[in-house]
């Protein structure tokens with residue numbers, strides 16, 4: 001298995017404590033969440049009916065879908081509240097030189 005390829009996404013200071021921001025890299029939509037100065041990246045697509053989390057809420061380590069209220073643990077992508085039952089994807093994240101870097105899948109060559 002190959003090493004993940006990290007992409008610089010945003011400076012650390014751009015995301016406020018207890019909030020999240022949406023980004024897109026390599027055609028993958030994801031959110032970066034900040035809680036207690038830790039950062040987590042999960043896909044920006046609810047597994048229930050494919051809503052975006054943009055207008056949702058972050059409560060501790062849980063992100064809530066704005067459409068029907070399902071919740072997911074941003075540390076793992078695990079579903080933690082109905083009506084969703086399936087997890088969402090989480091992505092490796094690291095901080096280098098004050099920048100948040102995320103490893104999202106690289107599209108396969110056509």
Ligand code: FES
Pocket residue numbers: 046047048049050051065066067068069070082083084
């Ligand atoms: S689309 Fe997210 S809970 Fe229904």
